Amino acid sequence: xxxxxxxxxxxxxxxxxxxxxxxxxxxxxxxxxxxxxxxxxxxxxxxxxxxxxxxxxxxxxxxxxxxxxxxxxxxxxxxxxxxxxxxxxxxxxxxxxxxxxxxxxxxxxxxxxxxxxxxxxxxxxxxxxxxxxxxxxxxxxxxxxxxxxxxxxxxxxxxxxxxxxxxxxxxxxxxxxxxxxxxxxxxxxxxxxxxxxxxxxxxxxxxxxxxxxxxxxxxxxxxxxxxxxxxxxxxxxxxxxxxxxxxxxxxxxxxxxxxxxxxxxxxxxxxxxxxxxxxxxxxxxxxxxxxxxxxxxxxxxxxxxxxxxxxxxxxxxxxxxxxxxxxxxxxxxxxxxxxxxxxxxxxxxxxxxxxxxxxxxxxxxxxxxxxxxxxxxxxxxxxxxxxxxxxxxxxxxxxxxxxxxxxxxxxxxxxxxxxxxxxxxxxxxxxxxxxxxxxxxxxxxxxxxxxx
Amino acid sequence: xxxxxxxxxxxxxxxxxxxxxxxxxxxxxxxxxxxxxxxxxxxxxxxxxxxxxxxxxxxxxxxxxxxxxxxxxxxxxxxxxxxxxxxxx
Numbered sequence: 001x002x003x004x005x006x007x008x009x010x011x012x013x014x015x016x017x018x019x020x021x022x023x024x025x026x027x028x029x030x031x032x033x034x035x036x037x038x039x040x041x042x043x044x045x046x047x048x049x050x051x052x053x054x055x056x057x058x059x060x061x062x063x064x065x066x067x068x069x070x071x072x073x074x075x076x077x078x079x080x081x082x083x084x085x086x087x088x089x090x091x092x093x094x095x096x097x098x099x100x101x102x103x104x105x106x107x108x109x110x111x112x113x114x115x116x117x118x119x120x121x122x123x124x125x126x127x128x129x130x131x132x133x134x135x136x137x138x139x140x141x142x143x144x145x146x147x148x149x150x151x152x153x154x155x156x157x158x159x160x161x162x163x164x165x166x167x168x169x170x171x172x173x174x175x176x177x178x179x180x181x182x183x184x185x186x187x188x189x190x191x192x193x194x195x196x197x198x199x200x201x202x203x204x205x206x207x208x209x210x211x212x213x214x215x216x217x218x219x220x221x222x223x224x225x226x227x228x229x230x231x232x233x234x235x236x237x238x239x240x241x242x243x244x245x246x247x248x249x250x251x252x253x254x255x256x257x258x259x260x261x262x263x264x265x266x267x268x269x270x271x272x273x274x275x276x277x278x279x280x281x282x283x284x285x286x287x288x289x290x291x292x293x294x295x296x297x298x299x300x301x302x303x304x305x306x307x308x309x310x311x312x313x314x315x316x317x318x319x320x321x322x323x324x325x326x327x328x329x330x331x332x333x334x335x336x337x338x339x340x341x342x343x344x345x346x347x348x349x350x351x352x353x354x355x356x357x358x359x360x361x362x363x364x365x366x367x368x369x370x371x372x373x374x375x376x377x378x379x380x381x382x383x384x385x386x387x388x389x390x391x392x393x394x395x396x397x398x399x400x401x402x403x404x405x406x407x408x409x410x411x412x413x414x415x416x417x418x419x420x421x422x423x424x425x426x427x428x429x430x431x432x433x434x435x436x437x438x439x440x441x442x443x444x445x446x447x448x449x450x451x452x
Numbered sequence: 453x454x455x456x457x458x459x460x461x462x463x464x465x466x467x468x469x470x471x472x473x474x475x476x477x478x479x480x481x482x483x484x485x486x487x488x489x490x491x492x493x494x495x496x497x498x499x500x501x502x503x504x505x506x507x508x509x510x511x512x513x514x515x516x517x518x519x520x521x522x523x524x525x526x527x528x529x530x531x532x533x534x535x536x537x538x539x540x541x
Contacts (some may be wrong), residue, residue: 002456002532004486004497006539011458011528066509068530249538256537 014069017222018284019250021257022277023073023110024060025198027205027213027270028052030079030114034087041088042099049076049103049112052212052267057108059264063257071257072219072419076104077203078114086126093130097137097144104143111186113203115146118193121155121442131161134168138183139175145201151191151388153395157443159385165189166381166437169402173373177406180414184403185336185368189384191391191398196271197327202364202399213270214262215327218254218318219277220246222284224310228292239293240313247274247317255322273327274318275363276310278338280421286310286331287340287350298340299350307331308361328397330363336403336416336423337368346413346424352383360390365398370414370423373406380404382433385443393446454483454532455502455509457516461525463494471496471527474519479506494525499532 013019033048035041053076060074078100085093097115104112115137117127134146148165151157169189173181188202195206198215205213227246231238254272262269278286287298293306311330319325333355335341344350352369359365365387371380384400391398405414408425415422459471468487475482480500487496502509513529520527 002497002499002535002539004488004495007456007458007497007535008495010535010538011460065513066531067534068528069534252537253534256533 013223017220017226018279018281019220019223020070020072021216021254022219022275023075023198023217024056024071024257024261025075025077025203025215025217026053026056026265026267027077027196027209027215029205029209029211030084031207034084036087036089038085038088038090038095041084042095045084045096045099046103049078049100050106053107053109055265059261062264063260067257069253069257073110075198075200075203076107076109076112077198077205078112079207080116080118080204081114082117082124082126082130083207085130086124091129093133094137094140097133097141100144101141109143111143111145111200113145113147113200114205115144116148116204118149119158119161120149120152122158123161131164131168134187135171135175135183138172138186145186145203147188147190147193147202147204149190149193150384151392151443153192153392153448154445156445157191157385157388157392159437159442160440162385162388163381163437163440165384166377169380170377170404173404173406180408180416181373181403181405182416185401185416185420187401189400191388192396194327194397198273199275199277199328201401209270210268212267214258214265214267215270215273216254216258216261217273217275217277217327218250219275220250221276221278221286221289223250224276225283225285225289225292228289236309240309243310243313244317247314248321251318251321269324271324271326272318272322274314274322274325274329275327276314276331278332278334279419280337280339280342282339285338285340286333287338287344291340297347297349298344299354303354304357304361307333307358311362328363332363332367333358334368334401336370336421337419342422342424345426352426352428356386356390359387359398360394363397365391366400366402368401368403368420368423370403370405370408370425371428372409372425373404374409375404375428376432376434378432378434378437379428381437383428385437389443392443453501453503455500455529456532456535457498457500457527457529459494459496459525459527461494461523463489463492464523467494467523467525468496470519470523474515475500478512478515479504480512
């Protein structure tokens with residue numbers, strides 16, 4: 001028989017500590033939808049997505065109700081669109097984005113990811129077409145998310161792609177200027193992108209994946225924060241153990257939901273992504289966990305070490321709780337989506353350079369950071385290059401999702417609404433890296449032998 | 453199938469009676485029951501068998517919601533597996 005206390009602790013986690021399943025994401029391969037004629041390809045895409053994901057939202061809601069655990073998002077990820085669209089004669093890929101948007105709306109999901117290209121080593125013609133179309137595609141759709149992988153530990157960094165994407169970020173902001181550059185919140189630039197990530201905006205269904213699959217992303221910064229409050233002042237070993245135990249519980253719940261969704265949708269279970277994904281709600285912040293560990297304000301000295309401990313403990317606890325772990329798995333630090341980060345950025349303690357350092361030890365990268373609207377494309381490209389270099393050398397995924405809000409400058413705040421939150425505009429260095437970016441070419445892959 | 457019913461709220465006369473009556477009316481068997489007062493708040497946890505229930509679990513949930521609103525307490529019914537997953541290896 002279950003213990004009264006255990007049952008009430010679960011209820012309290014859900015009611016007061018924002019415990020939830022952040023997303024059930026169905027990955028769908030669109031490789032079978034290639035067609036010489038893009039209208040026909042788009043019809044096949046729409047038909048396949050709506051057929052496979054027809055019951056996704058309903059199933060998510062059923063599980064939510066029966067188990068009494070909130071499932072915040074239901075999403076779809078698809079094959080990187082450049083691989084599918086490349087078969088068509090057209091050079092204009094926006095219709096593919098419109099088809100994804102229409103399919104996502106028909107299924108009732110929150111987002112669809114996979115308007116993507118993988119260009120770490122070089123471009124195909126299709127990759128270039130897709131990257132060029134990103135600003136218009138994101139401006140003309142609501143639910144489509146785009147990502148581009150510009151580097152990897154094995155291939156190095158494609159600096160021509162980095163330069164193109166610096167411009168694409170600017171153009172996307174301009175194309176959605178009426179919404180504070182909201183389009184940029186749906187564009188992620190990766191190094192070492194993973195193929196089974198269920199989280200947006202960077203989700204896509206990698207070419208090495210099965211026909212369709214269910215991936216689940218768990219969350220729970222509030223639960224970890226609460227657990228740490230009970231071990232105030234004790235050694236960091238105790239803190240790490242506490243985080244591990246909490247992550248284990250949270251992930252067990254994710255595993256249960258993933259298996260249940262997989263069974264009901266008759267779709268193979270892929271992975272559970274062990275992530276601490278914050279929301280702008282008070283009590284659901286990763287920054288506040290770091291502060292609970294003992295740094296006065298997130299971003300001050302000690303923050304990187306605290307984050308390293310947190311990130312590692314989350315993985316160690318979670319990995320034992322799931323039969324298959326993947327995705328990004330770690331703590332996320334999206335500034336606009338984290339109440340504590342917003343406060344720390346507003347107070348001036350958390351700056352872009354510190355965030356860059358933090359990305360060396362945690363999941364993903366410079367995420368949801370507002371920068372001045374007049375930041376040059378080359379500076380954005382240089383920020384992308386720095387972040388990609390961290391990922392490339394350290395054999396980890398890194399990403400950049402910057403928001404150069406048109407007309408906004410340091411001291412302003414941009415409001416994105418909902419889970420995307422709000423972001424104080426952070427300063428960037430005024431000195432230029434234009435000559436570095438203009439060189440183009442490739443940064444060679446790092447040496448990973450001769451480690452002594 | 454087993455489910456867990458939890459009742460939380462301000463203590464008052466008749467909570468257990470009302471919840472048990474509702475469950476009995478729907479042919480839901482109570483397997484275990486534990487109740488306590490934590491800092492003035494009434495908390496009750498029941499394990500129930502809904503396998504032979506006269507209504508679906510969703511129907512039961514709706515009835516419990518109505519009762520909860522009437523008595524100004526929170527009543528929820530969740531499948532047992534969620535608690536097993538989190539607290540049992």
